[in-house]
Amino acid sequence: xxxxxxxxxxxxxxxxxxxxxxxxxxxxxxxxxxxxxxxxxxxxxxxxxxxxxxxxxxxxxxxxxxxxxxxxxxxxxxxxxxxxxxxxxxxxxxxxxxxxxxxxxxxxxxxxxxxxxxxxxxxxxxxxxxxxxxxxxxxxxxxxxxxxxxxxxxxxxxxxx
Amino acid sequence: xxxxxxxxxxxxxxxxxxxxxxxxxxxxxxxxxxxxxxxxxxxxxxxxxxxxxxxxxxxxxxxxxxxxxxxxxxxxxxxxxxxxxxxxxxxxxxxxxxxxxxxxxxxxxxxxxxxxxxxxxxxxxxxxxxxxxxxxxxxxxxxxxxxxxxxxxxxxxxxxx
Numbered sequence: 001x002x003x004x005x006x007x008x009x010x011x012x013x014x015x016x017x018x019x020x021x022x023x024x025x026x027x028x029x030x031x032x033x034x035x036x037x038x039x040x041x042x043x044x045x046x047x048x049x050x051x052x053x054x055x056x057x058x059x060x061x062x063x064x065x066x067x068x069x070x071x072x073x074x075x076x077x078x079x080x081x082x083x084x085x086x087x088x089x090x091x092x093x094x095x096x097x098x099x100x101x102x103x104x105x106x107x108x109x110x111x112x113x114x115x116x117x118x119x120x121x122x123x124x125x126x127x128x129x130x131x132x133x134x135x136x137x138x139x140x141x142x143x144x145x146x147x148x149x150x151x152x153x154x155x156x157x158x159x160x161x
Numbered sequence: 162x163x164x165x166x167x168x169x170x171x172x173x174x175x176x177x178x179x180x181x182x183x184x185x186x187x188x189x190x191x192x193x194x195x196x197x198x199x200x201x202x203x204x205x206x207x208x209x210x211x212x213x214x215x216x217x218x219x220x221x222x223x224x225x226x227x228x229x230x231x232x233x234x235x236x237x238x239x240x241x242x243x244x245x246x247x248x249x250x251x252x253x254x255x256x257x258x259x260x261x262x263x264x265x266x267x268x269x270x271x272x273x274x275x276x277x278x279x280x281x282x283x284x285x286x287x288x289x290x291x292x293x294x295x296x297x298x299x300x301x302x303x304x305x306x307x308x309x310x311x312x313x314x315x316x317x318x319x320x321x322x
Contacts, residue, residue, distance in 0.1 A: 004265070
């Protein structure tokens with residue numbers, strides 16, 4: 001990583017993941033549960049190019065926002081979130097909330113952001129807990145509630161029908 | 162504006178202001194109360210170049226995130242926030258909070274973000290109310306509390322001494 005342009009926390013955050021494609025890749029790992037290069041490429045709503053995706057994955061690993069593991073003969077590498085990128089949930093939730101209110105969006109792609117907005121910080125905390133199980137191998141918990149990840153997948157599937 | 166790459170609210174938000182320099186310019190108008198080109202150029206902690214600043218101001222006006230007015234013979238143009246960009250306060254607050262926790266930052270530039278984090282959503286709402294007075298000519302209110310903008314300026318001045 002190059003030295004930061006300034007020690008401002010907002011600048012530091014933007015330098016870490018503020019490139020648009022990096023942010024969209026993180027979004028797809030986080031909310032789309034896509035852990036593999038091919039899934040990320042084929043599923044990209046914005047049509048990310050294969051060389052751009054490869055470059056951004058490398059950068060995100062270097063920045064400590066993704067880990068890459070499991071690659072081997074006949075095995076694809078899996079990209080997973082780190083504690084730092086899991087803590088971006090509130091940033092994504094606020095970005096999505098702003099996008100819904102101030103930009104034209106499509107219903108199919110809006111449903112998950114609406115769920116995040118409606119659930120507020122309590123739901124974001126629950127989501128981060130679940131992401132730690134998937135991405136950081138945190139011990140699985142018995143949830144008394146329906147999984148947030150499952151709810152996000154459900155509203156997306158319903159809207160895509 | 163080009164058509165959006167997708168109708169996803171996060172993508173739509175990122176396309177509107179996700180370019181790093183655009184975001185830093187908005188930050189300086191919002192938290193530094195810098196309304197003029199020269200102030201924005203001279204005060205930039207990240208050393209924005211004059212042509213980049215001019216380009217991003219134009220883009221932000223086109224995107225409905227800044228207004229430009231008051232220019233005339235012997236009068237400089239003032240850039241002001243719009244309702245849409247004032248509603249970015251929670252996004253900036255979450256970005257700053259993440260930056261403090263996960264990136265190296267300098268104390269002088271960290272103080273304002275710490276105040277925003279500590280104050281939570283109640284303080285963000287108060288700040289938005291005050292920004293509407295400055296930027297949207299909303300009627301000034303008699304605050305029973307100390308102005309958030311003044312508190313931000315105070316902690317920054319104290320840290321800069």
